[in-house]
Amino acid sequence: MPKATLKIRASAHVGALLIVLVGFAARIVNLGGFDFWFDEVGQVLVGRASSPIEAIRVAADHLGATPLDYVVTWLGVQLLGENEFALRWIPLCWSTLTLALLYSAGERLERGIGNWSALLAAISPLAVRYAQEVRFYSLALMLCALTLWLSLRWRRRGAGWTVGVALVMTLSLYTHAYTALTWPFIAWAIVCTAPGRSKQLILKFGLAVALAITIFAPWLLGELLTEQVPPFADAAGFNFETARRILAGWEMPNLSPVSARNTASQPLPYLIIALHVAALLLAVYQARSSPLWIGALGIYALATLTVVLNDMRTGYFFAPRQILNLLLLRALFGGWVLRQAAATFQRRHEWSAALLAASIFVIAIPSLASYYANWRYKSNASEIAELVARVNPTAHWIVPGYDQLTVNYYLERAGHTPVSWRTFAGEKIDPETIRLSVSGGAATIVVLQATYATPQALDILKTTGFEVIWPADGVTGNEHFVAPGRR
Numbered sequence: 001m002p003k004a005t006l007k008i009r010a011s012a013h014v015g016a017l018l019i020v021l022v023g024f025a026a027r028i029v030n031l032g033g034f035d036f037w038f039d040e041v042g043q044v045l046v047g048r049a050s051s052p053i054e055a056i057r058v059a060a061d062h063l064g065a066t067p068l069d070y071v072v073t074w075l076g077v078q079l080l081g082e083n084e085f086a087l088r089w090i091p092l093c094w095s096t097l098t099l100a101l102l103y104s105a106g107e108r109l110e111r112g113i114g115n116w117s118a119l120l121a122a123i124s125p126l127a128v129r130y131a132q133e134v135r136f137y138s139l140a141l142m143l144c145a146l147t148l149w150l151s152l153r154w155r156r157r158g159a160g161w162t163v164g165v166a167l168v169m170t171l172s173l174y175t176h177a178y179t180a181l182t183w184p185f186i187a188w189a190i191v192c193t194a195p196g197r198s199k200q201l202i203l204k205f206g207l208a209v210a211l212a213i214t215i216f217a218p219w220l221l222g223e224l225l226t227e228q229v230p231p232f233a234d235a236a237g238f239n240f241e242t243a244r245r246i247l248a249g250w251e252m253p254n255l256s257p258v259s260a261r262n263t264a265s266q267p268l269p270y271l272i273i274a275l276h277v278a279a280l281l282l283a284v285y286q287a288r289s290s291p292l293w294i295g296a297l298g299i300y301a302l303a304t305l306t307v308v309l310n311d312m313r314t315g316y317f318f319a320p321r322q323i324l325n326l327l328l329l330r331a332l333f334g335g336w337v338l339r340q341a342a343a344t345f346q347r348r349h350e351w352s353a354a355l356l357a358a359s360i361f362v363i364a365i366p367s368l369a370s371y372y373a374n375w376r377y378k379s380n381a382s383e384i385a386e387l388v389a390r391v392n393p394t395a396h397w398i399v400p401g402y403d404q405l406t407v408n409y410y411l412e413r414a415g416h417t418p419v420s421w422r423t424f425a426g427e428k429i430d431p432e433t434i435r436l437s438v439s440g441g442a443a444t445i446v447v448l449q450a451t452y453a454t455p456q457a458l459d460i461l462k463t464t465g466f467e468v469i470w471p472a473d474g475v476t477g478n479e480h481f482v483a484p485g486r487r
Helices: 003-028 038-048 052-061 068-080 084-109 114-122 125-130 137-155 160-173 177-193 198-225 240-249 268-285 291-314 320-346 352-373 381-391 401-413 431-437 455-463
Strands: 395-399 444-449 480-484
Touching: 003 084, 003 114, 003 352, 038 052, 038 068, 038 401, 052 068, 068 084, 068 137, 084 114, 084 125, 084 137, 084 177, 084 320, 114 320, 114 352, 125 137, 125 320, 125 352, 137 160, 137 177, 137 198, 137 320, 160 177, 160 198, 177 198, 177 291, 177 320, 240 291, 268 291, 268 320, 268 352, 291 320, 320 352, 381 401, 381 444, 381 480, 395 401, 401 444, 431 444, 431 455, 455 480
Parallel strands: 395 444
Antiparallel strands: 444 480
């Protein structure tokens, strides 16, 4: 192999290592600095099950859940305890491994896109967020990347890899059923990258898919049989608001005042828009030479639509985390665009590629900083539990009602007895409800998320004898807002 080629490959590997280290650093910031929130508590509590079998039974009771990451959490709790930093270290490792797999798979798809794809995933606030939660999203994304990487390795390996890919596919399904949405792209990638052997490889891939689905079928059928929802329970769910949330979830401009992440004043959302548009234009302009990316864009759009339609079918709300697996496709076609841009710049200046990479990282800093500073996605349940224990009120009200799980979890963890919470009807705060809650002079505490701590709600609390005692400097993000009853 020529020395120049070896030098280029060595440089690419060094760049990949730096990107993985940057991604790791972005994910470890403040990893244990905030409490478990509702979804995390629900999974951490599985760690108290008597056995992995019991953990699987608990997972079966969670809507739409699959059990693999619950078993991983069970093992984590047995080995590490219920420590925020330690348990979040597990998804952080999955997320960091994803970056390495993206680099290697990207290079096998098309020389030069691996580093760019890994860089886009490394700086994604969405990927960073779910690398810091005890949930199954990071493991699912890593298994999608591993499936792609193994599938592309078929060009050099024997038929035994069919079993290996089937095993990884099965594990991915038992982590999150939506991982299957990346399989059409993987099949298309096999066709496009190994045209001389595509028929043979697609047959092997199809066999792997069949094996994985067969092994997953008992769980899937059990979930469908116990679902008990009417067809298209939320037939109006695909609307402008859903579209806005999809776009905002992919780090695009978020015009809503609810979240500070990726707002219209930050540069990263516009870079993501530019990559989507540029990928589409380039794929059409270079149609003969880029069938891989035309297919990737089409599968990306159809897979997103599939998730939204399934949410409509079950009446479940759409959340961007449900399509985190599709970051695999977006990072790859975004990397393809950046590779071409870098090649164009490189003809003019030797350091253009490095400057472009550095510029992308700088562009992402405001969005990442906003994520770290924004408590909308952080829990402060332990502080609320400490306050409840210190004030020791007679009556307890909480909105939304499900957050009683998190506060009681931290009460119990601190050695206090969990309390009995009530919530306002329809989660609406009205003067009559509050007056009834403090009748008889009972000491009362009200715990609100910022969504419900509107100026109107706070005025009602003040007129009925409440005074805010935490946080002292007012509501920030989606922190709990606490007010004790005063006679």
